[in-house]
Amino acid sequence: MNDRPPPPCPECRRIKAHYYAADRAGDRPAAEAWTTAMGRHLRQAH
Ligand SMILES: [Zn+2]
Numbered sequence: 001m002n003d004r005p006p007p008p009c010p011e012c013r014r015i016k017a018h019y020y021a022a023d024r025a026g027d028r029p030a031a032e033a034w035t036t037a038m039g040r041h042l043r044q045a046h
Pocket of ligand 1: 042045
C-alpha cells in the first residue's frame with residue numbers, strides 16, 4: 001500500500017478498511033490478499 005490520500009471511491013475505502021484491519025491484526029496473508037484485491041480493483045474500476 002502507499003501513502004497517497006484516500007481515494008473517494010467507496011470500493012477503495014472498503015478494501016483499504018479490510019487491509020488495515022488485517023494489518024493491525026498481524027494477518028499478513030490477508031493483508032497481502034487485500035493489497036492484491038486493491039491492485040485488481042484499481043485496474044478494473046479506475
Ligand atoms: Zn476505487
